[in-house]
Amino acid sequence: MLYKYLLEWLKEHNIYFLHLNRRKLRSYLNPFQSVLLEILLNDYRIDFKKEGGIPLYKEGEFYLLNRKGPYYSDAILSKQGVKPELNLPKYPLFIIDLRYYNRHTEKEKRRIIKEILASLIEVRKYLWDRHLALVANRELFNFISHKLGNNKILRLDYPLNGIALDPNADEILTEKDIKENNIFLIGGIVDLGQNRPWTKELFKEFPRKRIEFYGKTKGVPDRFNRIISILLKVKFENKTIEEAIKENLTRKDILERLSIELPKRWVKLDNKFVLPKKEYEELNKMFGRDIKPYLKVFKVEVIEKQ
Incomplete structure (x- = not known):
């Protein structure tokens, strides 16, 4: 993860408590990765300023603070201050x-x-x-x-x-x-x-x-x-x-694969195709999820028979 380079820089500068200064983070990212992107994409900097806040996130010895609170930061994320010099890799x-x-x-x-x-x-x-x-x-x-x-x-x-x-x-x-x-x-x-x-x-x-x-x-x-x-x-x-x-499988991907897996595994019973429980469990393992909702598309039921 690229944010490890930011953590190294923070440690070199004795910054263990970083205040976000009301800056919102991307919810789908590791919070420190989100901070790194603010620095790289939006020209945010590290200002060696103390600001009281409450812990939002902790990773190892590093804390991210936000809002107002009793814990004081070593620095804040800001448009002012020092631009971290990070020797980031170019690949992959x-x-x-x-x-x-x-x-x-x-x-x-x-x-x-x-x-x-x-x-x-x-x-x-x-x-x-x-x-x-x-x-x-x-x-x-x-x-x-x-x-x-x-x-x-x-x-x-x-x-x-x-x-x-x-x-x-x-x-x-x-x-x-x-x-x-x-x-x-x-x-x-x-x-x-x-x-x-x-x-x-x-x-x-x-x-x-x-x-x-x-x-x-x-x-x-x-x-x-x-x-x-x-x-x-x-x-x-x-x-x-x-x-x-x-x-990363989508519904389309699962249905496409089932279209070739099911004919090898189903059996005909009373003029309809059914899937033995053992085969059903193997397919669940293959796809990493319960495939019953997808079996409805093929009008196939699961039976207890092994």
Whole structure:
């Protein structure tokens, strides 16, 4: 997590109690990660000023204070003061290639922008904006950047050499690949109702690998943000690819995978298909959740018979 660099800086300057000075934090982030983003994105600084407050969050020996209270800070978050000099890493880097953006319909273009915004949110949970890049001309980049709001993502004219994620690739992506490599290429392609194998064409000069979920690509999330989330969880939380996928499955992903899993497992009873309890429990384990709500789509019931 990138905020560890901020904690090191605070420790070097004997700051263990930091007052937020009424600044609201992003609720989906670790509070210190949110403070770091305020410094990097909104030019907030550290002012060596004492301010009374109440503890909002504690991590190790560090406290965040807010409002008024009996605990005094060593410094406050402010537009005044010192800008922390943090030697932040440049990698990993997630590159979304938008060279085929104009091949899409207007509805698909809106979906692409929505997924880029969601990708930025995922990246900010662990890193910050400079770890996300778009391959796009300046006009398109400026258009999308405006849609994203305040950000500092990177623009590239051409993708850097890295691993390209392609569901049709010959090679399988492994946890070792994710941990040992720092540049990942994602095709900025959506196919609402269409099959578009453009990724191979887009990344023909780069090594391509596919993500598998228990031996198959069926049911692997295909949205940019969920692919990036899978990579981040493996890289920073030491999760397996399967564990990371389970946390990113959408209803669509689950139904797609069930469409090939159920015919291998159900049995016919009284002119209807039923799922033995043992198979049901195995599928629950595979998806990391109760699949009964999804079985209704296939009109399949669970029976006690093993």
